[in-house]
Amino acid sequence: QSGLGKSTLVNTLFKSQVSRKASSWNREEKIPKTVEIKAIGHVIEEGGVKMKLTVIDTPGFGDQINNENCWEPIEKYINEQYEKFLKEEVNIARKKRIPDTRVHCCLYFISPTGHSLRPLDLEFMKHLSKVVNIIPVIAKADTMTLEEKSEFKQRVRKELEVNGIEFYPQKEFDEDLEDKTENDKIRQESMPFAVVGSDKEYQVNGKRVLGRKTPWGIIEVENLNHCEFALLRDFVIRTHLQDLKEVTHNIHYETYRAKRLNDNGGLPPGEGLLGTVLPPVPATPCPTAE
């Protein structure tokens, strides 16, 4: 839903203005009548490593009175990117490096009600966890005390389990015991990450920190005692970034491809020679960071 701090969080994650909104609140902002998909690309650099980051926002999701099927435009967009990649892959004269516009990770923002997931959350995650890596995130977590946070997380985890929703990192894709132990801990204790985002800095104990200043104290975004932003950042960027891409390529994309081939009677879609059975397409290696 709008207003859960998505743009602010993404800006905070990548320490730059990468979302579609500037940090200051846009007064002319209106809730769009249908779900829109807005993708913005940036090239960011760190330590000589360049990354082309694309942030896709979905304004209008969950904001209407009737939100039935409002996830469909999103599912459609994701599948369209798979289709684009597939078309390029089966081309006879195909590029060496196929431009990859596929969605590697979807951060789903849960409203911090303190009660449970909302029916819309369940519907979205049920449908989308089958096509993309979903990382559920509890937004604006500064509205919950430690106790409330812990209870809420437990309840959310249980609801996801009961409804058969597999969020990233999915259990079935753990490659070895080491992965499993590490991911188990994350799945059962840390997730969903309860986060707070901010693009403003304040002075705390002689240091300048990102935070939110309230009449009763300063909430430090990167302080693990205050919220789990640092955990989310390390997880998505510092440890599992490559894995997110691999799972997207080796699992979600392959599932899509197999379905398309089956629908086509075993033939790859796209402009191949009519009536000719083309040789099987060897899997392209997963694109790595430049």
Added chain:
Amino acid sequence: DKQDIDKQYVGFATLPNQVHRKSVKKGFDFTLMVAGESGLGKSTLVHSLFLTDLYKDRKLLSAEERISQTVEILKHTVDIEEKGVKLKLTIVDTPGFGDAVNNTECWKPITDYVDQQFEQYFRDESGLNRKNIQDNRVHCCLYFISPFGHGLRPVDVGFMKALHEKVNIVPLIAKADCLVPSEIRKLKERIREEIDKFGIHVYQFPECDSDEDEDFKQQDRELKESAPFAVIGSNTVVEAKGQRVRGRLYPWGIVEVENQAHCDFVKLRNMLIRTHMHDLKDVTCDVHYENYRAHCIQQMTSKLTQDSRMESPIPILPLPTPDAETEKLIRMKDEELRRMQEMLQRMKQQMQDQ
């Protein structure tokens, strides 16, 4: 001198005391509705306002269970007493509102409920025995706006437009402890703008009399400027600066519910309970109920003139439609009248001829 003054003293200056004594004996009643999406702290706020836990045995539903839930209307009544004054407080809760995937017209059960209370009061008022009419009309509706949005959401606008002519709506910004002061200011401004833009009529605080002292006038101004109130509630008492206060304990500090620098809870409580409770009831009776009543009567009158049973523009309703027997009797009498008139005419004619 004193004797002269006594001679001029009739004694009706004691009326306010007499009224006071009678009202205290009779006790007061107040019906408060709370509405808004689940998880916005409505129950906690009610608890903080009235210091009674009406929701001890409440069972919260899981998301799956809520998928097929419709909007319910739940009433809790509690008798509370303070310094010998009794208050029968009824809280009307609306679980399920705004929670579904498709919330089209999810406010209908609520408007139906408000109308039903009006209708019942209307019937009672028009009835024969009006001694002990129970007033179940909703005197005030606290509407909880999510602090996570950028203003009003479509469902907020839908709800308020459906109810603003039926009940006093007091919009609140819920869970305000997730907002910093500048965000609260912006949000309040935004909400006020949108309320204007969409033509929503929320409860207006009455103007204070010109003879009130400056302090009171200043308080009244501050009250009006703080709307919509940004509130925080709490079920727990924590220790802050050596004192026990109602609040919320965070790793970065303690939010005190009754600290006016932290939120508008005190303003809301004062307004609702200490200064405006009676005005809320008055506006309900004099404006919302009268609107309903006038509308009802109008509908009944137009139905009556359509059926052309009676030409009187003042229906004493609810008029029972005459049954077949009575109708027959009326027709017979009409016939008789006509025959008598004809006879009289003939007699007159005969006399003239003679």
